[in-house]
Amino acid sequence: MLSKIISEELIVKVEKAIDNAEKIVIVTHKSPDGDAMGSSLGLWHFLMTLEKEPFVIVPNDIANFMKWMPGADKVIVYDHHNEQADAIVTDADLIFALDFNTPSRLGKMETVVVASQATKIIVDHHLHPSDFASIVISYPTISSTSELVFRLICRMGYFSEINLACAECIYTGMMTDTGGFTYNSNQPEIYTIIYELLKKGVDKDDIYRKIFNTYSADRMRLMGYALYQKMKVYPEYKTALITLSIEELSRFNFQNGDSEGLVNMPLSIDGVIFSVFMREDKDKIKISLRSQGTFPANKVATDLFNGGGHLNASGGESFSSMEDAVKKLEGAMDGYKEFL
Secondary structure: OOOOOOOHHHHHHHHHHHHHOOOEEEEEOOOOOHHHHHHHHHHHHHHHHOOOOOEEEEOOOOOHHHOOOOOHHHOEEOOOOHHHHHHHHHHOOEEEEEOOOOHHHHHHHHHHHHHOOOEEEEEEOOOOOOOOOOEEEEOOOOOOHHHHHHHHHHHOOOHHHOOHHHHHHHHHHHHHOOOOOOOOOOOHHHHHHHHHHHHOOOOHHHHHHHHHOOOOHHHHHHHHHHHHHHEEEEHHHOEEEEEEOHHHHHHOOOOOOOOOOHHHHHHHOOOOOEEEEEEEOOOOEEEEEEEOOOOOHHHHHHHHHOOEEOOOEEEEEEOOOHHHHHHHHHHHHHHHHHHO
């Protein structure tokens, strides 16, 4: 029996919004990860069982290793079909905003989503949700947004409507946002949910293989290069840093998603509790931060890189050069010694 984390008031509001909606849109953040896609497609499959016809719209491409997910071929990518997406969002009467806490994470989609007159519902597990939605389901202590989607469906009384496709997507989101249940996954109810998803027919071993064991040769070589040539360890700070430039990425025929999980690898080094990965993009440096124990990756992300997130998994960005971003991190590390 799962605890009733989502309040009854919110459950009633969501049920009413769904019942009254004819045109539903599900949106998630740019560079969608496994939880973004798992929660979005999981909700999409559920709404389809209610004979709704929702749309899932993402700001940019889905990584190749997630394209096997049921319904992924129906997702509208804003970068490729912005006029179609704008029309759908403008015409919507209900928008679910999944796995992000502020509309700026929608990238180029932000303007049209914020301007839409549709009822907006946030379902998310990040800190400090903004006020752009009228219904906010935000629980930062929950491991993933996909877990929240499962809880929401069950609290509305629709557990029996969770079909295999829905279950596979929810499981994928939960698995990826906990690193295969290796961090942020000590709550016993997570495994109650997994048990119920397995009963729906989910093959967790096959999903793990599809997500983590389908690398291209180029991706493997990129990871080897990053670890051998580009990883720098700071023993006095129990920290590791990897940086990759656009030129280096292109050398390995970089595809969206090829660097997924790279930031976690240095945490396997004895004595390293904080790992930072900086990847050069067209107009910024994308920064991923991971930690172990009580070291606050989210504090570093907020303090230095206009970001945030969870204690052990956070992100940010820098609009300076790579050199300046590295200097900023190195210059600030003395200030975090109290957490080591």
